[in-house]
Amino acid sequence: MKHQITITALLITALLFASCEKKSAPQAQPTAQADTPASAQPAEDPAPAPPAAYGEKSRPTDALDIVFADGTATAWREGLTLTREQKEAAVAVIFYRGTECSNDGSERLLGVGLAHERNGLAWCRRSEANAYRMNIATIQCPARGDERSLTFGGDLDGSDNLSQIGAYLARHGGKDDTADAQKYPAFHYAKDYAAQAGSRVAGSPFADGWYLPTVAELFQIWKNREGVNAASDLCGGDTFSRISVCWSSSQNENYDRYADYWFFGMVELGKCFGHKDTDFNSYSGDDLAADNAHCAIRDFSGGTPAPAQTAQPPQGEQTAQNVLY
DSSP: OHHHHHHHHHHHHHHHHHHHHHHHSOOOOOOOOOOOOGGGSOOOOOOOOOOOOSSSBSSOOSTTEEEETTSOEEEOOTTOOOOHHHHHHEEEEEEEEESTTOSSSOOEEEEEESOOBOSOOOSSOTTTOTTTTSOOGGGBOOEESSGGGOEEOSOOOGGGHHHHHHHHHHHTTOOOOTTOTTTSHHHHHHHTGGGSTTOOOTTSTTSSOOBOOOHHHHHHHHHTHHHHHHHHHHTTOOOOOTTEEEEEEEEOSSOTTEEEEEESSOGGGTEEEEETTOOOTTOEETTEEOEEOBOOEEEOTTOSOOOOOOOOOOTTOOOGGGOOO
């Protein structure tokens, strides 16, 4: 009997001990997602890398720089090669850096477009344009000297010559008809250069600002014509030949109905003048037929123009995408 009691007591003790163990054991908890260190968080998609620049320089700085549509530039030199993408993005060749073509003494950096007008253009129309029979004194650009020592006076910068014609007409009893492209074809070819075949500037920061050069500015192209031609040709652009003629925006200083053009064959014939309605399609002189090469130029001194600012709605107004319904 005593042994039975002892065994029973031991069983009871063992059961009580097991019960205590069970109660004291930690309860299994649902597995919690561990906090992930910040360094282990999945990285956000990186910002897209900016497109590679076409040119070697951030902007054009010197004569014979090739200017690309993104505003960058590469200096032309013998042996230079360009990719197909670079050639397609080229928009101009710098032909001049200096002050000789400035009306206020400031330094200018001028480039010529790669497309020339080969079909002939009149300076203005004889029977239609009011400027045909007027000597527009404010845009005269007389030359002095000979060969490469030519110096020019008067109006050296042609960037506002079309508007100067209009202002002169208005002041001298005529109607300003310069907005009519049919009456002033050469001027509007340059002004609307972005719309011309092969210009490559439509939609680029350089779509605006093109103009018909003065005879002083054409002289600077002539001085650098070999390099300008080589750079333009490398990019698939047009070139000036020995028989190229190009209208300037300069009024001839001696005759009302004449304007100045530049003949690229030789400097002694460089500054010529002709009837303002001449298109040169059937022109020949000095045993040389003419090759139309009317061009447009632009000032690149300011680098790449800032993009146009998007108009913002006045304060207090909501745009449609911001309205919650």
